[in-house]
Amino acid sequence: MKSINPNISRRQSRKVDLEQLKKGILQSNKTLLAQAITLAESSRSEDIALKRELLDWAGAHAKPSYRIGITGVPGAGKSTLIEALGLQLVNEHRVAVLAIDPSSQKTAGSILGDKTRMIELGRHPRAFIRPSPAGNTLGGVASRTREAIALCEAAGFNIILIETVGVGQSEVSVKQMVDFFLLVLIAGAGDELQGMKRGIVEMADFILINKADGDNKEKATIARSDYNRAISLFPMPASGIKPKVKTCSALNGDGLQEAWKHVETYFQDIIASSFFASQRHEQAVEWMRESINSQLLELFYHKPEINQTLQEFTVAVKNGDMHPLTASNKLLKHFLES
């Protein structure tokens, strides 16, 4: 027999789900981890309290990890590289891949769109792949990605790879949530062709010239020298470690082990110098701010009393019957009084 009060019934059944989610996460259950991330991405009013509880719990249960940002324009072979690297790492580690795709204003698109990618890695029990959160989530993609990181860390994934498209919009925010920022380039394409701005190259802790195979090998070596020269002019990064440029081939695996060895050495060095901890702590403050801001927006936009008025005012503003500043002022007053 069903409960008489449907709200209590639903809340109770949800409560059980949450405990199941937590248990599943602690057991590195990929299906339940995926459900937990979906809950964290939810903007439904009824999910807010639950997701906050889940995230609070995840924060307290996060385990140590390497957070690595990977960027490069489409065509640089990032996915092939991540799959090849991931398959190499799953022997010793649990690898989570999170993708960020700031779908452009004009052409909405998704990194993991029509092509099904990283199939082999995705199937591996010690790997977890998660596409980009929807672009219209309140509080923004950065906030949602950080929450997915916390959940993956609670699930014991100790290598978190965060992939971006490299068009400049999301790289700055990803840089602020990772310990290490890897830039994947290819030889032959000029900077302008790769859509790379100096700023992105400047943020890199490590540059990999991919597709150094076959006829392309020599060109990749030349590109390596070029980038080495270019970055020699950049100021020393806060880590105190000069970025390196290496070549590799995600296709045949050349250079991937050496590349990962470099990453490991980097982490050992920054942990020893305590830059790892200090950078994480700085980033944590930013994380707190982002989380506050996105929660504030949720609070406002999911208040039923606000929602009704907001819809009416949106129509009035859209018809030119109300100035946007008048509408926002009235709505804020309404929010404060309710």
Added chain:
Amino acid sequence: MKSINPNISRRQSRKVDLEQLKKGILQSNKTLLAQAITLAESSRSEDIALKRELLDWAGAHAKPSYRIGITGVPGAGKSTLIEALGLQLVNEHRVAVLAIDPSSQKTAGSILGDKTRMIELGRHPRAFIRPSPAGNTLGGVASRTREAIALCEAAGFNIILIETVGVGQSEVSVKQMVDFFLLVLIAGAGDELQGMKRGIVEMADFILINKADGDNKEKATIARSDYNRAISLFPMPASGIKPKVKTCSALNGDGLQEAWKHVETYFQDIIASSFFASQRHEQAVEWMRESINSQLLELFYHKPEINQTLQEFTVAVKNGDMHPLTASNKLLKHFLES
């Protein structure tokens, strides 16, 4: 004799200021307009109610205007162009120039930094120049710029020029607050040198190749053809008007009158097609959202009870004693209860 209650005294004296500000704005008094914008940019708790009242009033008193975004990297001669164009326009119009400078993460800088620019235009009684709002204002530069637009429009400035640096960060948000987007380029510099991304070129309603003077004239004409060819491949803008490419020289004034004539024709056309109104209405909804969001942040961060706890939690998060998600959750609960 001073009032016994200093709060009442200050509030009262402030009230008088607000009435003075409103009166000054309606009289196009540049000093009082500047003070009003400073009030709108203020993040001091005691200014919030006042500035909201001012902006609400400004929204109701905004007069018709052309809102024009002008972008191009440093060196394209934007300032010289704006000064030359502005001096030409002040005979028939009131011209306000607002500058946006998204000071980069690494090197903080200001468009109107050490160099004093647009001196002649700034002195003109029918021109008003305002540098970029401080980058750390809550709710972001876009929100502050929109408020400055509303105040300038209330003051009867009917041509609002919004200048950006053209490095990609703020162009998208400026595009969303203007009727017309002008891109200033120079010949000879490759796209990569000008730091221009295709996306910015694609947003332009009009491209001006500046510095078409002396030895540079021929190069400018070639660049004009190049850009004409490039944009011929772009999809038709929402306005239904194919962007034009023209050359000009801000230095000797060549082409400026023709350029402005083109702008005027553009406005006549979009007003006739009612694209002007429909674009403004779409933008107004976005404006309302931005204003709500920045007011929510103000509300939270200026609550005295929150401020104290926020400072303590920031220290705890920074020391690694508290997870950022735990801190943000506790703060939000605190906010809801207070």
